[in-house]
Amino acid sequence: MSGGTILRRMARRLAATFGAAAALALLAAHVGSPNVFYEGNAGPYPVRVVIRPPGVIPGLAEISVRVPNGDVRKVTVQPVRWDLGTKGAPRADPALPVAGEPRLWSAELWFMDFGSYSVHVAVEGAAGTGTVIVPVPAVATQTLGMTRGMALGLAGLGAFLFVGALTIVGAAVRESVLPPGEVPDARRRRRSWIARAVAVPVLALALLGGSRWWDAEDRAYADNLYAAPETEASVAAVDGERVLTLAITDTTWSRFSPLMPDHGKVMHMFLVREPGMDAFAHVHPVRADSLRFQLTLPAELPAGTYRLYADVVHESGFPQTFVEKVAVPAAAQAGAVVARDADDSWRVGGGEAGTAARLEDGSTMTWERDARLAAGRETTLRFRVTDPAGAPAALQPYMGMLSHAAVSRDDGSVFVHLHPAGSVSAVAQQLFAQRERGDTTRTADGQLIMRAPADHALHAAGAQPGAVSFPYEFPKPGRYRIWVQVKRDGRVLTGAFDADVP
């Protein structure tokens, strides 16, 4: 049974138990963290876009756009589906300035269909018009219970209508065909009782039919709830090395569009050891065939049970995260050098409870902790890297980005993979942009070609050397660990920090 099915069933049982209008967030593209964050530029304007997708589809997405600098006159948003582009999109909606917040605009957009959507944000002002595309997967992730009050109210009205209908039937048979003034005789009154008696099972049957119809709609909805395709993960010893295989066992896999490599990797996989999250790996399996991905595990990774999160992006721009648990046996030979992807990285050890963490090459990574960190509150995770001498470190692009971060809650219910640009997939953005222009090309075997990804190394305007930041919002309170990865002198360094989010 896959993680997806387990969580779905658990959610329904919880929703039934609480009975309250408790929305339970299920798995989404990242895990347990459905909101989309983007920080970058819309033409000449720096923007920070946060999109809170609806829990149900069709549903309303809330979009907030923050423009920290620039003389801005108007901000508009437009929902664009991956296969129809802006031609198949309605006119852009204006985003309204938020009272009390000088540089914040907000809007709501309907997402009508399941699938790969994007929001085109346009900023108009003194410096001209700038646009940015923010991909948003539109999936249903929530089930809603009915509050006790509403259920009782509806049941009460329903009972009233039931009794009312019976009374009307009785009155119709008994009196309505009599001329005015005539009193119904015994025979007529008896017929009225019979009519009502017959009406009871008929109405009851109608109610039963209605109830089963509701159940059928509920089941159909639950079937459409998003859950990552079912997978199986296992580790086998091959030639003295530990080879991890992730196999997709879900028959719905063929309905998705093919996978796109994101920054040169078809899959970004993260391994987090249970229960203490004391071993972490960021690795890149390759395809063994159309349904299987394989990877040789680094020898330094200790044995244990790991939570596995694998991020992929489809050609439609739709991102997915596979979630699995896998048992990793001990390495055959300690210290053996294993042939692997040069971009694979890992870290063994706990998280820094304070602000400064020592990195593998002697550098120090410092987290400028936000004093008002809280669940449901937008924040920016800021880190500074200083070399062993104490000067700001010169950071190199690591897979095209200045830095990568992974955030995991201690129970695994939240896992996100962040970049300085936010939680969006850069290749998905490029995809939407290229489709809009009309230029996409395919190879002879049908693979969509993307231009080499732009170097995002100096993404943030006025980036200071050694400083990296990630826009984020913790979805719920709890204990989290944040791994931040940078590259210095050709070596990938990973710092880990703990956060208790109230």
Added chain:
Amino acid sequence: MPGASTLPAPARAPARDDARAPAASVPWHVLAVLFASTSVIVGVLWDISWHQTIGRDTFWSYPHMAMYLGGVVSGVACGWHVLHTSFAGSAQDRAGTVSFWKYFHGSLGAWVCIWGAIAMLTSAPFDDWWHNAYGLDVKILSPPHAVLALGILAIQLGAMLMVLSLQNRHGDQRAYRWMFAYAAGLVLINLTTMSSEYTWRSAQHDMLFYKVVAGVVPLVLVAPALAGRLRWPATAAAAAYMGVLLALTIILPLFPAEPKLAPVRFPIDRMMPPQFPLLLIVPALAIDLVLQRWGARKKGWMLAAVLGVLFVATFFVAQWPFANVLNWLATRETILHQELRPYMAGDGALSRGEFWSEASGMVIVKGLGIAAVLAILSARAGVGWGNFMARVKR
């Protein structure tokens, strides 16, 4: 004893309608419920057009307000009528009503209207919750919409019954006969709108279309044909159905509008009209003709069989070739604007003025056979219902 009236035995002989009573002006609450019945069904058709053109709406959109207005007017008018009759009216007033829970008196139609208004009210919070739980509706019929539909139907049936009791008590008043036929036409619009998913012009060469129409329509044409006192009651009802729909078909596209939701597969620029009304006036004429010649005892399966078979035959002969005309209309811009389609409908048979499927030979014969059976059953229900309605005096 339940249902027993507390009135003394009437001084004059019963079982005779008071056609010789002084001709009273039409009670205001009856006019109010006819207005409500119109408002409510226009609201439904307008709302469908809104969702096919603009896409998104709010609780207070104009079509919704037309529906709420119908519900409120109907509920208030009938509520007033019931309370006034029960507690402020004369004994003679109460004589012409049915009693409800011993203390309340009102005409039968009024009770049905009140039930309908309460059902409409119940559906509102239920629908709101449904959208939060399962998303905005992508098809017309969902459980909360079914409750709303029942409420709307009840309001319309109640209006029909209220006019009916007046028609049956004041036999010489021609106004009531026309009002009854009009009210029946509005109910016909309701039921055909509920089945509009199956009656697109591109479906009209498929036998499913004929089966659906044969199951739904005869009930609503035969019943008023039996209960109405016009010479051509079913024809009048079908004419009312056609008239209201044609009016909306011409009026709605006069208003420019554009989609506010993605995906926009057709850039519609004016309000989408309803589908062109079905040629129900042809089988309605046939039904009226049969009933004029049938004789005094208009009951039973024989009558239903004749009416059912005749319905299917005349409707098929009229609608099948007319469907080609409709598809031809769809390929050019006319005042009826049948070339428009909902914003989310892509290119296909509908946009090209073609049929989704074309039945032929034995498929048609078998289909018509099944349709005939459905029509006979529907007509039999109509005969029973119509005979009941012919006797309603309260």
